[in-house]
Amino acid sequence: MTCALRRQIQELGESVPIYSQEGRDQLWRNVATELSHRQSAGLRQRGTRRRAMWLLSVVACAVLFVIGLPLFNHGYLLRTQMLEAAARSDRGIVFSSAAGANHTGSDYSWVAGNAEYDLWLHVDGMRFLIRHKASGQTWSTSPDVRDARVPASQLGRLSSPFSIRYGDAMGRVEGWANPYDDATLIEYYHISSGIGIRYLFEDLRIAVRIDYRLGDGFLEVRIPENGIETYGSYEVKAIELFPFFQVRDGAAGNRLILAGSGEEAVDAALHERLKSQVMFGVTGDQFGFLAEVVEGGEYASIHVDPSGLMVPAQRVYVEFLLEGDAAHAPKVHPTVRYHALVEDAGTGSVAELLQQHLRDARSRSRTAGAALVAG
Amino acid sequence: MKSDELKEKEIVVRCLRGDQDAYRALFDHFFDELYRTAYMLMKSPADADDAVQETFIRVFQSLHTYDLDRPFRPWLHRILLNVCKDYWKRRKWFFIPLEQAYNVRDQKTPLPEDSMLQDEELARLAQAIRELSPKHRAVVVLYFLNDMRISEVAEVVGAPEGTVKSRIHHAVRALRKRLERSDTAVYHLLSKRGEGIQA
Numbered sequence: 001m002t003c004a005l006r007r008q009i010q011e012l013g014e015s016v017p018i019y020s021q022e023g024r025d026q027l028w029r030n031v032a033t034e035l036s037h038r039q040s041a042g043l044r045q046r047g048t049r050r051r052a053m054w055l056l057s058v059v060a061c062a063v064l065f066v067i068g069l070p071l072f073n074h075g076y077l078l079r080t081q082m083l084e085a086a087a088r089s090d091r092g093i094v095f096s097s098a099a100g101a102n103h104t105g106s107d108y109s110w111v112a113g114n115a116e117y118d119l120w121l122h123v124d125g126m127r128f129l130i131r132h133k134a135s136g137q138t139w140s141t142s143p144d145v146r147d148a149r150v151p152a153s154q155l156g157r158l159s160s161p162f163s164i165r166y167g168d169a170m171g172r173v174e175g176w177a178n179p180y181d182d183a184t185l186i187e188y189y190h191i192s193s194g195i196g197i198r199y200l201f202e203d204l205r206i207a208v209r210i211d212y213r214l215g216d217g218f219l220e221v222r223i224p225e226n227g228i229e230t231y232g233s234y235e236v237k238a239i240e241l242f243p244f245f246q247v248r249d250g251a252a253g254n255r256l257i258l259a260g261s262g263e264e265a266v267d268a269a270l271h272e273r274l275k276s277q278v279m280f281g282v283t284g285d286q287f288g289f290l291a292e293v294v295e296g297g298e299y300a301s302i303h304v305d306p307s308g309l310m311v312p313a314q315r316v317y318v319e320f321l322l323e324g325d326a327a328h329a330p331k332v333h334p335t336v337r338y339h340a341l342v343e344d345a346g347t348g349s350v351a352e353l354l355q356q357h358l359r360d361a362r363s364r365s366r367t368a369g370a371a372l373v374a375g
Numbered sequence: 376m377k378s379d380e381l382k383e384k385e386i387v388v389r390c391l392r393g394d395q396d397a398y399r400a401l402f403d404h405f406f407d408e409l410y411r412t413a414y415m416l417m418k419s420p421a422d423a424d425d426a427v428q429e430t431f432i433r434v435f436q437s438l439h440t441y442d443l444d445r446p447f448r449p450w451l452h453r454i455l456l457n458v459c460k461d462y463w464k465r466r467k468w469f470f471i472p473l474e475q476a477y478n479v480r481d482q483k484t485p486l487p488e489d490s491m492l493q494d495e496e497l498a499r500l501a502q503a504i505r506e507l508s509p510k511h512r513a514v515v516v517l518y519f520l521n522d523m524r525i526s527e528v529a530e531v532v533g534a535p536e537g538t539v540k541s542r543i544h545h546a547v548r549a550l551r552k553r554l555e556r557s558d559t560a561v562y563h564l565l566s567k568r569g570e571g572i573q574a
Contacts, residue, residue, distance in 0.1 A: 005547060009504070009519040012497050013411045027424070028402055031431045038432065 070226070111195045112214040117340070119214040125186040125197055126159050126179060128212060130219050132342050139289055139340050141219075142244045156181030158244050165238040166204055174237070177201055196224075205232030208239070215337065220294075222335040228322070240303070240319035241336055246282055246289050280304075280316045281339075288341035296320055296334035383447045390438055402431055408521065409455055415516045416459045418505055426462060430455045449530040452521070456513055456531055463509055503553040511546035518543055 019027065108120040108129060120129040130139040142159055157163055160178035167174035179186065185200040194213035201207070209227040213220040221241055228236050280302045281290035293300045301319045320334040386404060389397030409430060413423040433454050441450055504512060510532070517528045518539075525543075529536045 005550065006519045006522075008497070008500055009515070010522070012500055012504075013415065013520045015497055016411045016414045018407055018410060024403070024406060027406075027428060028399060031402065031428050031435075032398075034428065035432050035435055038436070 111212070112193045114193070114214060114216065116217060117214060119194065119212070119219065121195060121212075124159075125188070126161055128161070128219065130214070130338075130340055132340060135342060137340075137342060139219075139246050139338070141242045141246075141338075160243075162208070162210065162239055162241050163243060164201075164206065164208065164236050166206060166234045167237050168233050169235060173234070177204060177206075194220075204234050206230050206234060206236060208236070217342075218292075218337040218339040220335065220337045222295075223320075223333055225331060225333060227333070235323075237323040238319055238321050239334070240317060241334070242338070243303075243317040244315055245291070245317060245338060280318065281341075282316060283341060290339045290341060291318065292337045292339065293318060294335040294337055296332050299332060300334070380446060380448075384443065387438065387441065387443070387447055390435075398435060401434075405451060409451070412452065412455060412516055412521060413459065415501075415504060415520055416456075416509075416512060417462065422462055426455065426458050429458045433458065446527065446530075448521075449523070449527045452517060452523075452531045453533070459513075460509070499554055500550075503550050506553060507546055507549060511542055511549060514539055514542045515546045515550070 107123055109123065111119045111121045111128075113119065113133075116133055118131045118133060120131065122128070126142065128141045131137070141161055156178050157176075157180075159180040163176050163178040165174065165176055179199045179201075182204065183202045185202055187198040187200070189196040189198070191211050191213060193215070194211060196209060196211045198207055198209045207229040209224055209229075211220075211222045211224050213222070223239070228239075230236065279290065279292050282288055283290075299321045301321060302316065303319060304316045318336055320332075322332075383404065386397050386401045390401055406427070409427050410423060413426040413430070414420065417423045417426055430451075434451060437454075441447070504515060507515065513532055514528055517523050517531055518525070523531070525536050525539055528543075529539045532539065532542075534542075
């Protein structure tokens with residue numbers, strides 16, 4: 001059956017009328033024409049596709065840029081530079097406890113350095129040390145709480161690099177928060193000659209970014225653009241930076257502020273008048289610093305606290321008001337430089353820095369003519 | 376390798392080198408075989424024309440993808456079969472009144488079926504083959520008409536050889552049944568066309 005079927009089917013195939021040469025030529029022309037048409041259409045399509053892909057990639061780049069730039073500015077893209085990474089970047093410099101403070105090297109990570117100074121960060125992300133290489137002298141942004149004789153309620157403020165005053169828009173709720181007392185997520189990112197830290201207050205849903213940069217003889221602390229983010233119902237009304245900078249238990253010294261004409265800085269009534277002042281500091285025989293508010297001075301308020309029962313330390317620090325006019329001010333980036341007074345923390349060094357500051361301030365068209373007030 | 380296969384490969388290689396004449400040579404070499412196959416697979420001569428043209432276009436477009444180490448015929452027939460499948464999908468329902476078909480056809484070129492109908496037995500066979508399912512029709516045409524080996528048929532239809540054998544077996548059985556009972560059916564079918572076929 002199969003052979004017969006094969007024969008029959010082949011016969012059937014033979015009986016299929018095949019085109020004449022003329023018909024076949026016609027079919028060939030059809031094929032060639034259609035092929036040519038499709039090839040040119042394909043080329044056009046490829047060109048269109050290529051243009052579409054190019055356009056798409058441009059749009060994608062633009063979208064990435066639009067999305068990525070704020071993320072980058074907010075430090076999201078740099079979060080991988082965590083403290084561990086910072087620790088790995090330690091170039092083998094071991095912090096010496098003999099340098100002048102009671103700190104152990106293992107608690108600190110080297111962050112940045114230049115010819116004269118090194119900047120170190122404590123593993124808890126709260127405290128910095130500036131170390132003068134030649135003398136070994138150090139400046140601490142907050143005292144070592146282990147040795148501080150302060151009430152437990154003050155430990156948070158004492159240990160934190162800053163505190164914020166927050167509240168709701170209606171003014172019904174107001175309070176203080178700092179990274180030590182409140183649940184805070186700390187993230188690190190690299191910046192040139194320093195480190196950036198983002199403190200996210202998880203309960204308040206407030207994030208504060210601060211850039212710490214080591215300059216030529218100073219530590220610059222700056223709240224960058226969009227450095228304060230609020231995700232909840234609270235807003236930041238004020239921030240005080242390094243409220244215990246270089247405070248030492250029992251140490252004597254002079255608190256300096258750039259004030260009007262010789263009034264006592266410790267006078268509480270003077271506080272209101274000090275709001276526009278942009279320079280403050282502490283001097284002593286062997287230690288001292290002079291802080292300069294480089295940006296945001298118009299919203300700065302200098303606080304001078306004498307040693308007391310609650311906080312047995314003489315201190316002077318800056319607070320920036322971020323509510324009222326400041327909330328609507330365009331691009332205020334509070335920036336403070338903490339100049340280290342090396343060895344000679346006396347009047348000479350202070351005067352020199354002050355002169356320099358006044359020259360800079362004059363060039364910035366700020367009001368000068370202030371006097372040095374010793375408290 | 377057979378001399379035919381060598382010749383086919385040679386033409387393909389010339390095509391791949393950009394020889395324009397080789398394209399026409401390839402067309403001429405395979406036209407009859409493809410046309411017969413398409414004619415048996417499709418249900419109208421016009422569709423067979425279209426299928427063959429489309430097959431050659433696709434072949435020329437994708438010739439660069441052909442693996443020279445493999446036989447060319449199965450590759451070619453596979454493309455034809457894919458083209459036919461596309462047609463089947465597009466035309467699940469196919470019906471042209473015969474009167475219209477006769478009217479549109481040039482009288483000088485007789486309908487191919489006319490010549491087939493001259494042989495009643497072949498006409499019955501053609502009808503029976505067209506009534507097979509597409510899968511069975513494909514293996515029957517490839518295996519019996521084109522005289523392909525089972526392995527080649529398997530390559531064309533993309534199925535294992537065992538499956539192809541099974542399909543051929545079932546297709547032959549179905550054909551036998553149809554041919555046995557088609558004595559009267561074919562008569563009625565053809566007499567409807569008014570051909571006056573003698574039973």
